[in-house]
Amino acid sequence: MEQKYEAVIGLEIHAELQTRSKMFCACPADYAHAESPNTHICPICTGQPGTLPVVNRAALEQGIQVALALHCTIPPLNIFARKNYYYPDLPKGYQISQYEMPLAVNGWVEVPVGKEGTLQRIRIRRVHLEEDTAKLFHQGDRSLIDFNRAGVPLLEIVSEPDMHSVDAVLAYAMHIRNVLRYLGVNSGDMQKGVLRFEANISVRPAGSQELRTRTEIKNLNSFRALTRATAYEIRRQIAIYESGGQVLQETLGWDEEHEVTLSQRSKEHAHDYRYFPEPDLPPLQIEAAWVEALRAALPELPEARRQRFIEAYGLPVAEARILTAEKSLADYFEAVLPQTQASPREVSSWMIGEFLRHLNERQIEVEAVPFPPQALAELLNLVAQRTITMATAKEVLREMFESGAMPQAIVEARGLAQIADEATLMPLIERVLQENPQVVESYLNGKESVFQWLMGQVARATRGKADPQLTRQLLQSRLDALRRSRL
């Protein structure tokens, strides 16, 4: 059914900027760490009559850097506008935002979509600055307002309707989050609401170029909500067309519990925001030299880093992509490298294999890993020096994730060091051979595949500590000796 139709999706992403102070006043912007509600407030961000906004230059700089990273054009003139609507979380009765002359326009990104990772270009229509609202708390029949968040800088990134699948939406959203984190302007911590999505969705017959009536889903606060709501809404619209109906232009909310979109406002009741230029803020002249200085100060971005990982470390494209998809993971990788004897490829496969598996199992971010990169480097060194086996290393890593202890300490405390001396191993090998005469027999009769089984028996007898290389060598020479004695 879905092949008959094509979805057309545009995304608006609201990202809080991590500036020291708020967008238009000197209050600290870090409301998440406020000691209590309504402590990071002042006459300006609570909308006291007579107060005036003053633009935070750092927010402007962060916004411009994001826009540059998204290949946008920065127009020389920048105008703030008042967006008028009433809600108790909006202290002035209008939000200072941007409308006709935004911070940046006409950008693009390329993101790998789906399992194959086909690169797709998604255009960015505009990037603009605005202020966040206060937070409402509902307690029974009362509602309380915390103004700590009011006035926190928000960057709104608006894409063109260039996405046609849930996979593309997810890839784009993750890419934007990654760019923001690479620039250090947003923590990407979705649970704290620092990134919020709005999806504009329509569907049309596959192959058609028409733009049909779209709906807008507001307040999607996680990748899960974003993808589920988008998938649901595409199905809903297809079902409407299939039954001969018409999609209504409306604003929808996402019901997380029942996983359905719900109508909030129809077109007739759509807000008229009565935008007009903010008279309290003169138009901002953006000097080209300033933009160029900010461009020069851009840190390495995901694409560039991926390319460098491929060229400098000889990593396969797929691995480089995984390692650079998260700035923190790439940082961790590069922090391990200089401290270990293991090769970049070895470090990479450890991180993409065991390391990421633990993160997924434990549902934690790189930042929450309880041991430093130095510890992982040490673990890989123990393997490289053949102090421990691969199998032991995996066990040690598990313990590192649990206790945060250093690998050397774990190995010593639990006596996990590799057995690599002939004097200890040989008697064990002799015992395995004596205990399994039929297996030995079949080996000598030419069934050489049982060799691995015998190796496993030795490993088991040493609880994985036997040095595989030496074991293989000793076992082989013992079996060769037996064969010779038969001849």
Place this chain on the structure above:
Amino acid sequence: MDLYSLTITQAHELLRQRKISSLELTQALLERIREVDGQIGAYLTVTEAVALEQARQADERLRRGERVTPLTGIPFGVKDSIVTEGIRTTCGSRILEHYVPPYQATAVRRLLDAGAVLLGKHNLDEFSMGSSTENSAFFPTRNPWDLKRVPGGSSGGSAAAVAAGECFFALGGDTGGSIRLPAAFCNVVGLKPTYGRVSRYGLIALASSFDTIGPLTRTVEDAALVLQVIAGQDAHDATSLAQPVPDYAAQLQRPVKGLRLGLPREYFVPGMEAGVEAALQEAIRQFERLGMEIREVSLPHTPYALAVYYLILFAEASANLARFDGVRFGSAAQQAQTIPELYLETRGKGFGAEVKRRIMLGAYTLSAGYYDAYYLKAQRVRTLLRQDFERAFEVCDVLLTPVSPGVAFRLGEKTADPLAMYLSDVYLVATNPAGVPALALPCGFSEGLPVGMQLIARHGEEALLFQVGHAYQQVTEWHKMRPALGR
């Protein structure tokens, strides 16, 4: 001579010579307020305890000779649209009846730092919307020259207080004549500075791109002394001007001989009362005698000034007043069950008729489909108004116009006809969209009531206005006339 009728310059001389103390001066004015304000209604709040304490501190400064300015120890009042920290600020509205601001307006702070003594807050039209002070939610102010007549507005309380000897000077607000009309009606001096010359921080906004704070005084010289203190860039106001503040007193005595006085022909048209016209013609002859060259000039877009002014004002005001939504301001809606009820109750009961009229008109002109025809068109014509002034100032240095077509009108005379009320400001409104400074000063009487004239100069040329106005006051006596109140 009574202490209360001194000019700032005279009072300062007595204070400096320690012939009187600030405490005596302050007590004399508090006594004068007790004596006459029952008839006038200039004060909404008298801050007696604050004033006496500040007077004692001023006396200490004078005694030690430390940080003595021309305003040290001089009592003043402030229009109640300008916030005063810890002192109730109502803006003439029920909705702010109990509002005590948590911060100080920049202009007030600068005056207090200079050692001036705050007597209290002056009555005004609600949210500065009106030309008669009859729109105050509390009571109307009466003209000290005739208690049956209005003092003009919206800074009517301030002008009446200066005229009646209830303060030595006042801070008013001028958005489209609100300082100049009452100054003319009450026979005092009123300055609307260049937009941005005085910080708006703390001025409860009416139309943000027109609003200015300026002094009302008994002489031009006094106005220069007050502007000297309150002018200058403010980090809290992004629209405040960066240009340094000149030494106004130093330029006051310069001769005006040879300066070109422009008479805009669009301002000398039928409709002016005979007594007003006669007073103006006499003033023009006076300037001629002072050696100024008289030039006829044209401001061709004058007929559109009132429309431009009100369209932009309504739009900006509708947003500026959105914050009075019952969440933090206004207490009418304790029983509201829903958010819309909260808004309707608070704003329906809290605002007066004129305020509601302007909010509705403003929301209308900004709404989708009307924005281009009204707001945008008005902004374009605004540019033409500004260019009118620029061209006129190519051929003259100062413009002279009437302040109002007539003298102070009777209470109730224009309340039923908003348009007639709006027309009182027909000669005053163009300066605010253009941003240029304008000075109103007494130039005669018509049937026992004061007549004022308006001098207009280029952006930032307040010093020139003071120079010309001061020269006039050196050869005329109109500004020395005092109402026969309380005798």
